Structures are given as C-alpha cells and as structure tokens.
Amino acid sequence: MSTIKDVAKMAQVSTTTVSRYLNEFPNIRPETRERIASAISVLNYRANVAARGLVTKSTRTIGVVASTDVDDFFDNPFFMHVLKGISRAAVQRRYDVLLSTVTGKEGELLSNWIHGHRVDGIVLMKSRVDDPTLKMFACERFPAVLLGRPHGNEQVDYVDNDNVEAALRATQYLIELGHLDIAFIGGSREMVVTEDRLKGYREALRQAAEPVHEEYVKVGQYAKQTGYDLCSQLLRLRRPPTAIVASDDIIATGALQAAHQLGCKVPQDLSIIGFNDIPASEFTIPPLSTVRVHMERLGDGVAQLLFDRVQDPQQPARHLIIKTEIVVRNSTTIVPRRS
Amino acid sequence: MSTIKDVAKMAQVSTTTVSRYLNEFPNIRPETRERIASAISVLNYRANVAARGLVTKSTRTIGVVASTDVDDFFDNPFFMHVLKGISRAAVQRRYDVLLSTVTGKEGELLSNWIHGHRVDGIVLMKSRVDDPTLKMFACERFPAVLLGRPHGNEQVDYVDNDNVEAALRATQYLIELGHLDIAFIGGSREMVVTEDRLKGYREALRQAAEPVHEEYVKVGQYAKQTGYDLCSQLLRLRRPPTAIVASDDIIATGALQAAHQLGCKVPQDLSIIGFNDIPASEFTIPPLSTVRVHMERLGDGVAQLLFDRVQDPQQPARHLIIKTEIVVRNSTTIVPRRS
DNA sequence: TTGTAGGCGTTATCAT
C-alpha cells in the first residue's frame, strides 16, 4: 500500500505538492501535475482516509441509526425507501453512509460515533416520545436530523409527515363512508408517530361528535404480527368495529390476514386503511387503501437538511413537513348493515 | 471534544496508561483504573477512530457494496434481508457497516475503500458474468466475500444458493403438473444468478426430453416492470406458455399483474413460480408459489466468511451453498386443457 | 505498574 510519500518520491516533488494536487489546488505547473498523476496511477495510490480525517476533522461519512428492532427496520419498506433517498443523496455528494440498528444502547453508539469522530452528521430514524438521544444532540450541537418529529419543542432539524392531519383525513374518510365503529391499531405508543396518528384519529371522531371507545384503540409493535393479533382481538369483541385505521401498512397487512382467517370479508364486513403506501399494498387481497407518505422524499429531505447543517452548524433549526394523500383502493367501502 | 491527553491529565497518569485502560490491558492498579474511568466519564471521552485506525490499520468497519441500480437494490426484499443478516452479524462483533450502491464506477469506489483503508473487508453483492471487480479482489488479496458466485473459477470466498439445482427442481415441478410450454423470465443475463437459473430450467426440459423454445426465454432487469413487460409479451405469443418460471419474486409479481390485466387467470390459465420467497409473496393474488432461498442465512453466511477472512487473510478460499426449497402456494396448478 | 518518545499518513503554516 503506497502513501503520499511514495508518490512524492516517484514524482520528485514534496508531499505538500502531492497533497495540493489531491485537493485540487490551482497553482501547480502542468508538468508537475503530469508527473504526480502518473505516479499516482502507477502506484494505484488512494489517500488514507484515517490520516486525512485526523487532520481535517471531517470524515465524508454520515451515520444512519435506526433505533428500532433490526427486523422492524429491514422488514419495513418504509425505512428502506427512506434509506434509499438518503443513500442516493449521499452518493451524489460523494459521502459514505454508515448504517446501524441498535436497540437499547443507542446512546453508547451515538457517543462513539460523535465523540469518536466517526461521522460528520447523523440521521436518527424514528423518535420516541421521551427520547434521551434527542437531548444528546441538543447538548452536543452535533449535526443531526430526525426522521419524525421530537415530542417536545426541542431545537432539532427534522423531517416528518403531517401525521395528525393525515390520520384525521383517513378517519374522516371512513366516517364519510358511514362508519361509526372505527378502531385504531398501531405500533408502540412510545413512538411519536403513533401518538400523532392516534391524535388525528381521535380528533376526527371528536369533530364528528362520535365517542372514542377505548377498547377500539390497540397498540403493539410496528410489525405484521401486531396487525394480526390486534385485528383478531377486535373482531372477537362483543361489538366489533366496522372499520380499522392501521398506523402502518405492515400492520394493515397483518390485519387483512386475520380478518381473512376469521371469515370476515374485507371490505364488505370490515374496512381497513393503512399508512405509507408500500409497494406491496397494491397487491394485498384486497388491494389496500392507504395514506401515501412519499417515503423517498422523506429520505431526500432528511439528507438535504443534514448536509446543509453539516455545512453550517450554526443555522437555526429547520423543519420539513411532507404532505400525504389518501389512496383509495379496495379495502374500504361503505358501512355494512348491522345484523 | 476531549482527547486522550485530557483524560491522562485529569487522571494524573500518562497517555500510555489511559491507552492501556482503553484496550483492556490487565496490569493497571485498581486505584489508577478508577481515576481513569471517572475522568473518561466526566469528560465523556471516546477514542478518536481516525487516530486509532491510523496506527492500528484497522477500522472495525465492513463495507457492503451493491453493484446494482439503487432502486433494484432497496426495492428488493431479497437484498434487504441479506443486508439484515450482515448488519446483525456486524453489530454482534461490534463492527460498523458502510453501505454503498454504485452502478458503473464501482471500481473507483472499491479502490478508494481498499487503498484508502476505509474498511477491513468488503461484501460484494451480486456478481456479474464478467466482473472486473472480482479480479481486483484476487489481485489485491483484500478480504472480500461475494454474494452469489463468480463466473470463472476465481479464488474468492462466496456464499450462494444452489441456483442451478433449484431452477431445475422448480421446472421439474411444473413438468410434473403436466406443463410442457414453460417459459423463463429473468433479470439481466449479465448476472451469474440469471445464467444459473436459466441453466437449471434448460436442464429440466432436457431431462424431460422437451425442446426449449427460444421465444419462451426472456430477460430484462430485476424489477417488477420487467415481469410485467415480459409476461405481457409471452401471453401475446401465437402459442402462449402455460407456465412461467420467474427468476425473482419481484419479477413474478409483475407477471402476476400483467396476467391479471390481460384477463389471464392464474393459476387456471397460467402457472407462475418465483424465486426468493419474499414476505409479499404470501399476499399476492393468488399467493405465489416460489423457491425459498433463506435470505437471512445468506447474509449470516457472508458475514461469517468475511470476518473469518479478516482474521486470517491467508486461509484458502471457502464456499458456502445454502440449500433452497420449493414452497407451493396457489399460483401453480395442473396444466389447463388447450383450447 | 507506569512513563517517554517516536511514528502512523495527511494537511496546514510559513517560508522561499
């Protein structure tokens, strides 16, 4: 493995000049430039990232940390699409992406990355209601962007959907179809996104002057199994709901399966609307009505904000809200006659 | 940001001792140990990765490069599940994962990562039939593992499915159902995986003494659109096939859609079998028969081989073949009567 | 058990 010294020696110049060449300084004689270029190509030289980072204090790397269970992360197309947006944006700017999923001790990971100068900035995926890591960022003044929104009014950059509004509209849509017994199933209430969507759901009911039946509100994890379990429970209720708002397509998918197995026909007996519009939603049985959240745009936005902040760490916090829209497919219809 | 010197000063010891503490050397007086520990915690110190890497020549990072289109990568659950396996294995060993998707100039990326000492080892996802990057690894003797298999007999570690065998069995299964007009649709023939599965398909036909109709063999990209397009083409043939082997569930999904739109009933009019058994395959209309490839195990295997090689770069090349199995759902049935 | 000093490969500061 050759170093800058080897190149300098072969090109018969000082390491300084080689360094200048590498960093595209203007004032180098074309002749010297030539010699350096050919030396580099002969030696197949590439700058040592560690050495460079040590002095420049920059890594040209951004970290992406998903504070979720590994399965919930990789199995959920939502995250993968956001990740795609981030990755694409990073490649464009010639940055690398460091990826990590940790549950529990994300604090330690972040400490290592931040204080260990491992990354120039961090994307934090999914915020919890009471997120200690968020406080870290605030204290550290380290470039970071949140996917989702903070629960309090912390000064962090973030990109989020209009979740409250979206859930409100989704529920209203069901109400307009004549549904009154509408249930809500979601992931952990520790996630802000769950709270927000639940809030929109409640608000729609309130505006329609309908009561919220607490046995209609159930949560678990952001996984298919949760959808399956909760839907089963709902359908076994004395008075089962005629419609369900699922706070994630993955969950809706599980609900679909449960309904099917319990002989409950969707949408005739039960309407289901999901969230995200993952590709699979188009192919479920029946195709799933859902709230489209523009996953890649979220990723783009997150990357955009992050790189801006890396460049100017002092600027005031910025927020980006991506509008959603309801996609009506075949899992929702007008309310059935009560038997 | 504090350095090892700050810690040393505060703990009233030399940096050497602190370094020893960090690297868990045995001979440190409990008393000193205490002082160092508390200094670290007060200063919230973490070792600078660049500085450490500069001297140790290790990064505790593995690189994952997908030499595919960004969309084909992130949209395909196959890759995401493999990535999950890798990520999990890396976390266990306290390694970080650097992720990159590049099309075209993967050579430059790999050069930078390898010669720039950016990673300790590399996972290369998907091998092309004539892959120059593979030759690079061979020359560089850099720790690397291939997901898929090399086309020639290059000396590289790799993990792969028994693709030829699997496609053979899948096709045989269709033949046993009475099908004779069996088509094959797949991704690019530049990928070894496509060639292997095509080979198994041909072999099954050969063993059954059936001719291979070349108009029944069609390829495109590993994307849903390809499945849609190719299936449409096949169904418009003078004599359309009664069954299709799709070399990826994503492609099969597109085929399903095309059949549906053209009024061709699956499986009554057309049997389709896919590859991979992605989660969505269970929920397509109808649920997809497919070849299960144990995606996460592939990821585990890749990581296992890679870390072994990082530890001992000299050992001879190893290969891991993960057995597949056919999962029969509802997209395949006995051959229909020819009208 | 602990400390001193040199070096890892690069960039930055001053010179020339």
Add this chain to the structure above:
DNA sequence: ATGATAACGCCTACAA
C-alpha cells in the same frame, strides 16, 4: 510554484 516542518490523536516499543 514548491518545500520544510509541525501538528492531528492514538498506539507501541522500550525503559524504568
């Protein structure tokens, strides 16, 4: 337009 030299923060002989 180019060089000499001193950091950057850590580890590792070697010494005590």
